[in-house]
Structures are given as structure tokens and as C-alpha cells.
Amino acid sequence: MGMIETTDLKKRYSSVTALDGVTLSIEEGTVFGFLGPNGAGKTTLIRILTGMIGASGGSYTIGGEKGQAARTHIGYLAQQPTFYGWMTGRELLEISGSLYGMSTSLLERKIPEMLRLCGVEDAADRKIATYSGGMRQRLGIAQAILHDPKVVFLDEPVSALDPIGRKEVLTLIGILRERTTIFMSSHILDDVQRVCDEVAIIHKGTIRIHEKTDNLLRLHAKPVVILEFATREDVALCSEVLQTLGIPCGKVNYELSIPSDVFETKRGEILSLIGSGDLRLERLNRKDATLEEVFMHHIEEVPHVS
């Protein structure tokens, strides 16, 4: 049994279906990336799994337990964490740990460790109202992992941060992977590709794909060769001719992309076509497979190169 198991989870708001039968199984120790465009159902699923809201149907377990018992195994960081501004960072951790049943002696040992790990040691006795966004996010991670939860839910942990804060938080997530299972939602695909072992894409309340990140890139995304032309007319003309020859391609602005394997087998044919047609090819680049391509394909927003 996985650390997080959901079976046919549903959530409806009168006429709107936010989640439509979500079934997932996530193994212990995984850094799970939950991808989807805004409004796809990412936050709704996290809120159900953290016990903040109820589901309209289906079931779930965290660490093999249901309901309030499951909540003892989780840590949670909201998309835009709002803590009590009148508390200090240290007090927040004290209250948080006590709410998970941690003893005073354990808290005295763990709190300095967490403050150090998350880089908020110097601000520990300052009021949270004076913290910057990045500090608040790091304090949020500290409160989420203080009690050594089995699963940490991070809802868009870096989307509101500047590049420095984003880098700090991603580094911290990298450190956490050795301690716990991480369920992280995001729409920043580069970050997910960088830190997550496993990825699921949700769109309109349904899971479109769920795979190991490596498999996903290997099976569903292919490296492409990008041909950059001087004019849009050249791109359009080349694309038209290639398609009549049965060579798949996609065009965006001045660029034409062709799957790398197709390009290699038909390299001579394509280059001679460009030469004979007097098309002005400016550059030719190879681009590695990215999660973005898979993501776009599964949410059906732009045509996929295939």
C-alpha cells in the first residue's frame, strides 16, 4: 500500500466539478509533483488530503489511516501561508509542535534544529508580521516538518517567491526528500522536473497522466530539432512542404520543430529541400525533452509535435 492512496475522489460545488474521480497511489519517500493549470483541482485535492475540506465522494488514506488520525501524519504549507502576525517564529513552532502532541523537551530540541535547517534562526524571536515572503515560506516549511510527518503537502511552494527565494525553497525541498514523502503542487514545470521523482498532471478535475518523471520524459516527450528561419513565410512554406512529404513538424513564430529521430532519418531530404527552395535557414538547434511539452500535450492547449 502506498503512503498516499486516493480512490475515486470527487468534489463538486453545485454545478462545478472540481475533482472527478481522482485515483492515485504514491509510494513512501517519493517527491511527487502535482501539475496542472490554474483551476485544474490541485489545491482542492491537497485541501481534501490535509483534512481541511471534505470530499463529495471516494476515499483516501495517508500512511494507511483515514480522517483525523491521518492528520497526525501530515505537514502542510499553503500556497500563500498566513500565520499569526503577532506571534514570533519560535512561538509558532512551539504551538504547532504542541498541536501535534510533541512534549516540551522534544520541542526544545527540535525547534532550534528546524530554525537552522530552514534558515530562519536569526529571525526566530521576531514577530512574523515583519517577515519577508521568502522567510514566511521557509518558516512555513519548518512548521510543516517539525513533527517529522510521513507526508508533507506543499501547495505551490515557490510560485509567490522571487528567484532567490525560489532557489532557497527548492534547495530545502531537496534536503527534505531524505526525510519524508513530499506532495508538491506547482505550475512551474522546470522546478517540478528538477526536484520530483514522480509526476501527475491534472486537468479539469481528472488525472491525465501519472508516471515517474524519467519515464514520462522518455515515453511521452521527445527531443526535437528546431529550425529557425529568417521569415515567417519561409516557416510556413517549409512546414507545408514537409507535411506533404509526411514529415511531422510544428511551427511557432520563426521556428519549425521536427522530432529529433525523424530529422536524423530524413536529414538529407530536409536540408536539400531547404536549399532548393531558397529558404533562409538562420539556425539549427537540438532541444532536449522537457516536461513542458508533455504538460501542454495533456492539457490540450497547443498542438503537440508528433
Place this chain on the structure above:
Amino acid sequence: MFRKHALIRKELMEMVRTSRLLIWIVFCAFFGIASPLTAYFMPDILSMVGATENIVINIGTITYGDALEQYTKNFSQIGTIVLILISMGSVAAEKADGSIQFLLVRPVGHVAIVGAKLATLAAMLLIGIAISAVAMGFYTWYLFPGFPVFPFVVSNIFLLLYFFTIGSVVIAISTMVDKPILAGVGALGIWLLSSLAGMVRTLGDFSFVKLVDQVVQTVEGFPFEWEPTAGALLLMCVTLPLGIMRFSRWEPTD
């Protein structure tokens, strides 16, 4: 055990850091001191006003009853407004700014969250009313010989129950709505309706606002009337479970 203590500790810290406790204590101390002094010096004040207008104002002998009446009426009316203002955000403000999510994802139930708020409300009211009762008792005993201090101190239990009922209703409505102002308006509405209901014969005896009259009746040696206490308990028994039920179904809107 740690969890309940943590919730109460959080509420107590909030009460102190946001100055709610201080405001309540200063307010209670003011009415505890001002009520007997105003009653005692009222003839002098009125004669000074009359002298400037060339009129003579005759008023009867001032007794501790006048001080008691000022204390119960002014304290309960203005105190209600103050209590509503300082309590209306207790849950609604946390919902509005999202900080309530910190508690909701932890293994504590909605009942425990509301219970901690009620417990700290009771503590705040007790401290404030104890201060006002001691101040009022001392000054009235000093200025009006024969004032029954002990029955007066005991009678403040009714004032405590009255304010606790108001505070509970505010918290209950605060759990139902997302904006503090709505909780304030709702509680004010229930208080006004209960005051109006208090004027209706028989049914009005059960209005919790009549708990204030019990203060005077206890000092004067009249027997205890159970109806206002029953009305207060009934009101809390209806509003609090409704509030908790609605709170347990609450979902963030962002």
C-alpha cells in the same frame, strides 16, 4: 492534553498581544470606579449645572441603589458593545485572512478550536468583572454606608453569565460568517431582539438580558429567578452547535 493546552495558550497569547484583554480590563475598571463616584457626586454636579442656569434642582437622597443601578445599566449596555467589537473577529477574522488553516490541518477538531476560544473568553470576562466588582464594591462601601458588599460580589456571577452569553453568541456567529463585521451585526441583532423580547410578559422572563436585573435583586435580597439563566443557557445551546456545525463545513474561498 498538549493539544488542548496549545490551543488555549494560542488564544491567551492572542488576547494579550492584540490588546483585547487590556481594553476589557481598562473598561471594567473604569465602570467599577466611575459608577459609585458619579452616583455620589451627582447632586453636586446637578446643583452646579442648575446654578449656571439660575435654576434649582432638587433630587432625593442618593443611596447605594443609585450606584448599583448606574453600574448594572451602563456597564451592561456599553460593555455589550465593547465585547461585541473585541470578539467579533475571533473566528471570522482568521477565516478572512486564512490563518485558521493553520489549525484546521492539525489533529484538533472544530469543537476544540471553538472550545478554546470560549475558555479564554471566560477567563477574560472573569478577570475584568472581578476587577470591576472589587472597585465598585470598595468605592460603594466607602461612600455609601450599609452597602452589602458580599451579596454584591456574589451577584456579579449574573453579570459574568450575561457577558459570557453575549460573547458566546458573538463567537458562534463568527464561526458561521467570513467577515467580522457580519458577526458583530448578527450579535447586536440578537442582543436587541432579546432586549425587546424581555418586555413581553411571561416569555420575556426567559430573556438573558434580565440577568442584569438579577444583580440588583440579589443585592437587595430578592430570591433567585431561574428563567433568565435558563434562557441564557438555551441561547448558547442553540447558537454554539449551529456555529460549530457550519464551521466544520467551511471551506476557504481563495
